[in-house]
Amino acid sequence: MKRIFKNKYAVGMLCLLFLFSCKKDRIDNVTTTISQPTLSAPSNNTLVNLSPSSNAVVTFEWNPATTGNYTLPFYKVIFDKENGDFSKPVYTGIPAKVGIDNKLSLSHKEMNKIAAAAGITELGSGKVKWQVIASNGVITATSGSGILELKRPAGFAENPAAVFITGSATEGGADLLKAQSFKKLSDGVFELYTSLNAGTYKMVDKTTGTPLNFVIDAGIIKQGTEVSSPATTKTTYRINLDFNKSTATFTEIQSVGLWFSGYNKIQATLTYDAAGIWKGVDVPIAWKVEPWGKDERYKFRVTEKDAAGNITIKNWGSAVKDNVRATSTSPASYFLLKEVDNSQYDYTYKFAAEAQKTDIEFRLQSTADYTHKVTFK
CATH class of the missing domain: 2.60.40.1220 (Immunoglobulin-like)
Known part of the structure; x- marks a missing residue:
């Protein structure tokens, strides 16, 4: 048995040597050419x-x-x-x-x-x-x-994935880690509701490492260092950026009003706080008495002014044309905001209750859905 094993081993080694020898010959003998395209x-x-x-x-x-x-x-x-x-x-x-x-x-x-x-x-x-x-x-x-x-046309060849605003004129100051982010609407298109003071600002594509710096020069987005703020005192703006066309606009938000359908007018003006949030504190909510009952419908009216001084009124309300009354269990989606028409009763919300003191928040935040909050006290 021992002799047979040795013979098998020797035969196997000879076969392996033969195979390696054949493989080596094949590699050594390979020749090929290729012509120039x-x-x-x-x-x-x-x-x-x-x-x-x-x-x-x-x-x-x-x-x-x-x-x-x-x-x-x-x-x-x-x-x-x-x-x-x-x-x-x-x-x-x-x-x-x-x-x-x-x-x-x-x-x-x-x-x-x-x-x-x-x-x-x-x-x-x-x-x-x-x-x-x-x-x-x-x-x-x-x-x-x-x-x-x-x-090349106007516009950036490669759009940033994110944009932030920073500088002494901004809400976060010159601390890059406190830079306020823009909301990305689509590829290369961004929007931000914020306030600016006197001072300087710039936009960046990230808040760590070595960011790219952008500025706005006469409505055009360019790479560059800080530039002066368009504001001399605290002013609230909507800033729109389109890197596909390298265009930018500053639109001043002059006021945000809580508008009641039954009274057909603004019943309370909200005050801008920060980070795209307007607030109304201790707002009395009294439904409008009608022959058929009480009307609890409301939405928001926003007054804007563009760079040329033109005034525009925009309405923000519900995606539902004929809404139901809010309750304590209404889903978060009930309070989402979208631009709607200026009709008196359509695309409105309905207050859950009447109250002498109610806190209202109108939220156009870049880090969340545009929405609003009602807190009865």
């Missing part, structure tokens, strides 16, 4: 007026490379500054069908990012280089380079 479109110095909000694309095409062992070549397309050498490309793209496609389609939005990475500024134009690298998994071949001219 050649660029075909777009033509050199083609000018592309970028429109990131559209569905437009730029398609880069090349004549395929061929390999000596008839395998499919794989491609990647790299982009660099006009004077770059592709050692540190600003962008690398891979065709959708790896090993099959000899083209790459990039949206204008993506091309706008490439332009920005290459140092082309908003509303400016400049050139980028591109080339194709083909590979069969063993060796690579590189095409010549193409030149493309890109003209």
Whole structure:
């Protein structure tokens, strides 16, 4: 038994040596070639007026490379500054069908990012280089380079995921950790209800590390350091930012009124506190006596003034046109606010009770749903 085991072991070792020898011979004998891909479109110095909000694309095409062992070549397309050498490309793209496609389609939005990475500024134009690298998994071949001219529109190439306001003029002061966040409405679009005093402010994309700084200059969002506040005394604003267009607006909130349907007028004016909250303290709630009973309906009316001095009245109320009366068990969704029409009775809420002293809060906070709160004392 012992002799047989040794013989089997020896035979196994011989087989392994044979296999390794065969494998080594196969590796040593591998030879392959790959031809250089050649660029075909777009033509050199083609000018592309970028429109990131559209569905437009730029398609880069090349004549395929061929390999000596008839395998499919794989491609990647790299982009660099006009004077770059592709050692540190600003962008690398891979065709959708790896090993099959000899083209790459990039949206204008993506091309706008490439332009920005290459140092082309908003509303400016400049050139980028591109080339194709083909590979069969063993060796690579590189095409010549193409030149493309890109003209950027207004707007940031890449929108911030978050925006905060800070500075001596703001509610949080110059302490970055106390910066007030904007509410994100959609990609690149933000809104904030806040107050500003005299002093300076700036906007940042984060409150830790090294944030990007933004300022508003004549209604345009730009990267920059702090600028002077539009206010000389404490003033409440709605600030709207659109990074897609690099536009910004300051709208002064002059007043927020608690409006009763039955009386058809504002019965109490709320006072701005902080962080997008207006308050009314010890407000008497008396329903309007009507021939058919008492009317308990209400909503809010907000007076705004734009930068040109134009006055606008906005109504904030319920999403429900004909609402039910609030109770102690009404869900939080009952009190949510949305802009509604100026009708006397539609899209209103209904007070749960009458009271000599009631606290009202009108909340347009960036960190929560727009809503309101009623507290009977």
